[in-house]
Amino acid sequence: MPEAARKIRVQCVINGRATTLETYPMARLLDVLREQAGLAGTKEGCGEGECGACSIEMDGALVNSCLVPALQAEGAKIRTIEGLADDSRLHAVQQAFLTHGGAQCGICTPGMILAAVNLLARNPHPSEAEIREGLSGNLCRCTGYTKIFASIVEACRDAGKRA
């Protein structure tokens, strides 16, 4: 049996809340979020950084949490899908997904919504090509992406109206 490393304590902010995680240094951030922080909204689809179901925002950047070792979350500001809605008020992208069929089975949806929110934060009025590129790291097997694009286009339009 290989000798076990010591567990470490990682201090970070998750969805606005200061959190201390106690875990192995190279445990996947995905597992730590799901099992320790009680945030099961972030999903594992492939364990190799291909499907994007595990996407989160780390210091404002979209990352695959299955590829981040827990130690590197030290001092990070993390946002998961659970941190998106403002109490009972859904984010524009979430609402658009509901109205326009952006979610079918829903397993890719948390990652997909975060990728969309992240895209819109960088580029509030993306072209269709830019939307496609912005989401190209998030695989969806159910929708063929069509209604995901439609949802995002709609969310931009709504955001424009609200602004």
Added chain:
Amino acid sequence: MRSYVPAYEMEAPRDLSAALERMAREPGVWKPFAGGTDLMVLLEAGKLPHRKFLSIWGLPELRGIEVIPAHVTLGALTTYTELRRHEIIAREFPLLCQAAAETGSIATQNRGTLGGNIVNASPAADSPPALFVYDAELELVSTSGARWVPYHGFWSGYKQMDLRSDELIRRIRLPREKTGWKQYYRKVGTRRAQAISKVCFAGAARVEASRIVDVRIALGSVAPTVVRAVATEKTLRGERLSPAILSAAQEVLAREIAPIDDMRSTARYRRRVAQNLLAEFCEALSA
């Protein structure tokens, strides 16, 4: 998760000196770990035999992009996202920008680093062909000091590099010499995004009065390392492009690369497409 995660150690040295000291004290025991986009995939698959890692992700000495008249110098931890967003890189080193844009996905680009990509030394890596074309130089540092080496020559074989076990890449330097050169990059992957390359071609040439005064060509995924196609370059250098010259260059290229059959593609496909991309490159030069 196929690895026994509790057996893996990782520490975050407080600065570059501390990291180098550790690596010097126990050579080969501690390996640097940057953004993890390659190493974590191996960990997940149960294919990461090494157990002790130094997280260098936070080290400021390894970040930053410096621009002076002669060079652009990139910290080893420059991410693909940072490359894509940098105005000078986009303008003067478009092939590197394009390579970065075609690497993985946005999420991978936010965490993947140029230094990590070089040290991972995958023959299918997307940036190295551009780095070869730009005559990149690497700064390797250890407790014994720093040395600059040309990237061409650094990579000697499959996963073999002129990098000691106590050394880290600190910077990558790109001479600003290719402005005015015609540049071409094409990655042929398994699909349009998030694709491992089957063939990758980077080329740049200085063309004066229809003559190829100078040229650089590098290819990925067609040999155990990314290949700087020096023999092919020689066939083209000084010549006026013609169907005969192209044909000759394609023949030399076919012998200069050593593509294989693997689960993604075939040697035959890779060889033929490499030749076709060379033709497309030459077409671009004539335009």
Added chain:
Amino acid sequence: MEAHIIGQSVPRKEGRDKVTGHARYVDDLTFPDMIHGVTVRSSVARGRVRGIHFEGEIPWKEFTIVTAKDIPSKNCVALLIEDQPCLADEFVNHTEEPVVLLAHPDKYLLEEARRAVRIEVEPLPAIFTIDDSLAKKQVIWGDDNIFKSFRVEKGDVDSAWVKADFIVEGQYETGAQEQLYIEPQGMIARANLKEGVTVWGSLQCPYYVHKALVRLFGFPKERVRVVQTETGGGFGGKEEYPSMIACHAALLAWKSGKPVKIIYDRAEDMAATTKRHPSRTRHRTGVTRDGKLLAMEIDFTLDGGAYETLSPVVLSRGTIHAAGPYNCPNVRVRSRAVATNAPPHGAFRGFGAPQSVFALERHLDRVASAVGLAPEELRRRNFIREGQTLAVSQVIHEKVDMGQLLDRALNLSGYHAKRKRFQEENLRSAIKRGIGLASFLHGAGFTGSGEEYLASEVVLEATREGRARVLAGSTEMGQGTNTIFAQIAAETLGLEYEQIEILQPDTAVVPNSGPTVASRTAMIVGKLVESAARAVQQTLFKSGLLKSDYSAKDFADACGRYIDKFGALQSLVKYEHPPDLHWDDENYRGDAYGAYAWAVYVAEVSVDTRTAEVRVEDFVAVQEVGKVINPVLAAGQIEGGVAQGIGFALYENVVWQEGRMVNGQMTNYIMPTSMDVPPIRVFFEEIPYARGPAGAKGIGELPLDGTAPAIANAIAHATGVDILRIPVTPESLLSLLESMHA
């Protein structure tokens, strides 16, 4: 009466939970005392198990270890038959076959342990191809490796050849395809003498799992309970395989006395679970010089893998769909599903039809070419009409106008202008463009007497507050089951969508509505929902507590009073097979399906001849579906199905080595990303089907049938290359382009 909810794109019932990350999939659940389980599998395709060795420095005493000897009743995963072991005992017949199960509280240690189990197998010669199986190079199943065979005869094929002006032959092949639901498979089980067996998991068919557990444990039905958790995609991949995992988790739970969770990682899921059956189809077709079909002889073979699982049914559907929506007086279809030493192949959306329809639609383009007709013209001259018969001699009683669907699709895609323009532009360009079509049908529901055999049931219950609860065994996996059932119930009862509750499928609570497969959920089960709602309504009318012209408040009042007076207000409705549908199972002829959806798809592609990469540039999907219950959901089904069809045609290549899938990672098994699919343009027509709810027919599998052949035909148009096999990888296309130019 004007529908007020049917036909509306009401938001998905469970949508809010899905977009907020609160939907609970199996891996999101934990139970007190729960431990984890893993499966140790054979790395040899065929052999005799000589021993199981527990090596390494693992504290084995801490582990729960299960082998075939621990199985209480019968060592099988019961499905159509009982040939597939739950755990291999004396022999293994495919790589990845499960042999040993381990459980432990520590997930990481469990993986170490999995690596430390050595299964000693004395190899036996294995077979991996249809040819080797047919030749009986090794007999690995039954007497002759044949799981099932069919023979369909219409007219007199043998005498018809002599009348044909042209006879065209061809052989077409399709590869295995992995369902690749983004949520890998998983189960949690609790099993003990006191409670019996309960499993929670990602699945499509709770009662299939129930049946398998009953057989494995030998318990009475009431002691086994199956609960479906939110399921992240199925596409058929979670039709039969979940029974295997449920059995495994239950065995570990039984032996350990603790709840056990088994979650497959992607690599295990890809290598070990079912895939679409690889196929080979041979066509021989006789036509007149006017392009009229005179004779079709079709030979259709599927590779079923090592055990029977659902191969007979996949073969059945593929066989019945093999001759398409055409009127041909003489047809023979001979088909068989054969055994090889691969992990068993299984259900995947389309279920045999994508394979046989690919062959047919690609073949017809070649037939058109031989006769000198345009591909669309050949189709047009042979489309079946009301009153004519399909290959299985089913008389078409529905109004069908394939010619009009064809016109619409050609129009919407700009087909004629593009066909002409591309032919000219291709001469001057390294990028060749092409446009191609496929015309097809897809039967909804179980074949022939299948629905009668299933005898599906639905319960609708009204509450005191005037809400309605639908109890059905049909599962939601993204296709919209919950939503459309609620719409149907709301419409029928005159209530609001929000007043309808769809219960989580739990075999302790809901009846058996049959499996969630075969494009049957809207058409067959939805109809039962409608009937159950109507029955409850009738009960209230008959009681005098409700008048026909009622408001939601009247309904609530009536429910309250009825329940006070008489007790529960509910209706159980059972499927009734239409008396005018007759199917002859022995001769394989008659009314195969109650209804068909009809479609014409057009694909536009560009081929870069320098790299042989194919891009789908535009896609038009026109289909007649009876009634669109929810436009956003219905379009979503077609769009998603077309994307899977694009994968089937161009990208999804299973690489086999000695019977094992070696590219079982998402990096190496390629499904389309958002940058690989074109705008998918979907158009519906509606000719209501009297027996469907609000006239709806089934549509779930339809898009998988026509997408790949439309793309293959477009590639052939673009390049002149004869496409006979999918996936059309750039490697294969480059070879074909080179041979063509040689």
